[in-house]
Amino acid sequence: NAGVTQTPKFRILKIGQSMTLQCAQDMNHNYMYWYRQDPGMGLKLIYYSVGAGITDKGEVPNGYNVSRSTTEDFPLRLELAAPSQTSVYFCASSLLHRAINEKLFFGSGTQLSVL
Amino acid sequence: AQRVTQPEKLLSVFKGAPVELKCNYSYSGSPELFWYVQYSRQRLQLLLRHISRESIKGFTADLNKGETSFHLKKPFAQEEDSAMYYCAPGEKLTFGTGTRLTIIP
Numbered sequence: 001n002a003g004v005t006q007t008p009k010f011r012i013l014k015i016g017q018s019m020t021l022q023c024a025q026d027m028n029h030n031y032m033y034w035y036r037q038d039p040g041m042g043l044k045l046i047y048y049s050v051g052a053g054i055t056d057k058g059e060v061p062n063g064y065n066v067s068r069s070t071t072e073d074f075p076l077r078l079e080l081a082a083p084s085q086t087s088v089y090f091c092a093s094s095l096l097h098r099a100i101n102e103k104l105f106f107g108s109g110t111q112l113s114v115l
Numbered sequence: 116a117q118r119v120t121q122p123e124k125l126l127s128v129f130k131g132a133p134v135e136l137k138c139n140y141s142y143s144g145s146p147e148l149f150w151y152v153q154y155s156r157q158r159l160q161l162l163l164r165h166i167s168r169e170s171i172k173g174f175t176a177d178l179n180k181g182e183t184s185f186h187l188k189k190p191f192a193q194e195e196d197s198a199m200y201y202c203a204p205g206e207k208l209t210f211g212t213g214t215r216l217t218i219i220p
Contacts, residue, residue: 004158033208040124042201042212043159058208090159103149106159 002026006091006107013081013114021076021110023091031094032074033104034058034066036087043090049074050097081114088112119148119185119202121211128192129219136187136214138176138202146204148185150176153199162187162200172196194218 007022030051035043045058049068065077089110096102120139150162163171176187197218202211
């Protein structure tokens with residue numbers, strides 16, 4: 001099993017450009033999450049999903065959109081990239097909801113720079 | 116608000132010395148807490164969780180309700196322990212700010 005797969009690993013965007021960060025998991029997990037990690041900071045939750053067709057905002061959702069059309073995929077879209085979105089993005093999944101003490105499985109991350 | 120605090124951003128320890136990574140939580144009740152670790156060029160992964168009362172790679176973490184702490188400890192540091200460590204509350208979808216542990220040979 002591949003686990004949680006994120007693409008691309010690196011990307012440089014110009015201000016105002018848009019892009020989609022891909023995340024896929026093959027563990028049949030219902031719960032998926034997007035986090036961002038700024039230099040020297042902890043992980044902050046952007047969006048999460050409890051199943052196909054259901055998404056909800058996390059701590060820092062502004063400037064991002066998500067969709068969950070299938071159990072496997074949870075793409076994160078940046079519509080108008082801004083320098084403040086320069087960060088490392090992590091996708092994660094869990095079998096049960098994190099809020100009931102469930103272990104998260106993480107992707108390898110996407111390093112995004114907006115110049 | 117329910118949150119955890121990791122007071123040390125950086126921690127350097129000599130090989131063979133004891134290690135203690137601090138994590139304090141700010142909420143009452145019986146919290147369930149996790150420690151996650153990220154080794155260089157690897158993805159973030161679960162190290163241990165309070166509910167399992169386990170020892171992983173020589174690390175243990177005891178919940179101290181009196182001090183509201185969940186410090187991660189290891190009696191003898193090894194070079195391969197160098198990594199970024201995150202404390203995380205089970206009930207919330209958040210993580211602490213992390214501590215970068217460097218083991219000095």
